[in-house]
Structures are given as C-alpha cells and as structure tokens.
Amino acid sequence: MSETTHDGSVAVSAPPSPDEGLPAARLAAKYGLSVSGARPSLFEYVRQLRDRRHFILAFSRAKLTAQYSQAKLGQLWQVATPLLNAAVYFLIFGLILQADRGMSREVYVPFLVTGVFVFTFTQSSVMAGVRAISGNLGLVRALHFPRASLPISFALQQLQQLLFSMVVLFAVAVAFGSYPAMSWLLIVPVLVLQFLFNTGLALIMARAGAKTPDLAQLMPFVMRTWMYASGVMFSIPIMLEGKPEWIATILQWNPAAIYMDLMRFALIDGYGSANLPDHVWAAALGWAVLFLVGGFVYFWKAEERYGRG
Known part of the structure; x- marks a missing residue:
C-alpha cells in the first residue's frame, strides 16, 4: 500500500498485521507464550516438586548443618536444647507442681522427655514454616522454582534433627526401664504421620507468613499455649479428672x-x-492427610504472589 506525500514522494506503508485486534490471551496462545511466573496446574506443580527432590533434600541438610555452625558445641545443641527444656519442665512440673500424679518416676521421666522432643518437632516446623518465604526473599526473587520446596525442606530439616535426638530419647527410655520391644516398630509410622502433618502445617504458615511477616512474632505465644494444652508435661485424663469430660476429649484429640x-x-x-483416645490411629492418619492435602492446595493457590510486592 502506498500514498503520495505533500512533497510528491511516495510513502509505502506496511500491510495490516493478521494479528491485529486479537485479544492478548489468544495472541499468546497462538505463539506458545505464557505469563512469566504464572501458577502451574496442581498436577504440574507436583511434578515440578518431584523433579526438584534433590534440591529439597540438599537444602534441608545445608540448613541443618548451618543451624549451629556458630556455636562451639555445634550439632550437639540439636540434642541439648530439648533435653534442657525437659529438665526445666521436670523441675517445675514434676517436682514442684507434681504433675506426675498417677505415674511412677520410671514412667513420668520418659513420658516428659518424649513429649518435649515430639512437640518440639511440630513447634520447630511451624516456626520455620512461618519464615520460609519471608526469610528467603532473595532466593525466591532470584530463582524460578516451586516455592513449596522451601517449607517442605524446612519440615524435612526438623525431621532430620528429631532423628538425631531419638538416640538420646532411646537412652532415656532404657535408663528408666523401657527396653526395646516390638512396640518400638510403631515409632516409624508415628514419625511418618507426624511429618506429613507438620509439612502441611508448615505450608499453611508459609503462605500466612509471606503475607504477614509479623506473624513470626506472634507464633511463639500461640505455640506455647498449644504446648500447655497438649499434655506435654502431664497426662490430660488424670489432670482433668473431675472436670467436664468434653474438655479432656477435645484436648486429647488435638x-x-x-x-x-x-x-x-x-x-x-x-x-x-x-x-x-478411641480410634487414635484413624485420627492420626486423618490429621496428617487433612493438613498435608489442604495445606498443599492452600499454598499452591498463591504460588504466583510469593516474593512480589
């Protein structure tokens, strides 16, 4: 197409583009383009996480190694910290407040230490999950990867830390008369179910913490309340004897x-x-599946918003 200008020269204009007037979505689809950072489908997201399983494992190991790198005792603090907590709780609740009522010393000491170690596993997963995105913004903004890798790796880090601590837990149990038996094999499914539950909870807290960083300051108070309500230092049925039964039921089923x-x-x-409580294994499985699936979907729905704004 050509036209004559005012000075007599001929100007040639380009023909109209066949894409002119196409909506942006259709134009992108025509040339195989996609929005940068767009949220993938749920199944594609799972596939991406599977492909990055080596990164998740390596990242969790690196975080575990670096956690106490500045302390002179190094990795010994992985065991020393929950043991010191257990010693303090035994002094206050076992000796002063006599929260061991109904239990012999041989049962109460491993009861308390087990409670502290197991609850610390969940507590640490939650606290790490809250900071998983907000505490790693440089990594989130610099690299493209499924963001769920971070809270999952932090939950895995806490599992590895608990496994180191289990050696001490076994020693305490044996020292107070609980020797290895077939029932010890049940430890494996318990840890698996708790890890799945913790991972789901870490995913939920990671999304909440990414939007509200101040949540990290509030969570220690929430976790402390949860600890006291979960029977870490005392037996819930014995301590609430004489109280309305529904209170003990709710606390036992958390x-x-x-x-x-x-x-x-x-x-x-x-x-x-x-x-x-009745049907305890079904409850343990139900909590694990509910939080893992629900937490994963909840986190995935905000995938494209992490690290922005």
Missing part, C-alpha cells in the same frame, strides 16, 4: 497430643492403650 501419646505408647513400658 493432633499434637495424638502424636505424642502414640510415641509414648510405642516407647514406654507402663504407658498402655488405656491412655489413648
């Missing part, structure tokens, strides 16, 4: 109490099934 009681049942002689 997931932290369920995983602690299952670990105690597996590990401690004298802590029998009478101390467990």
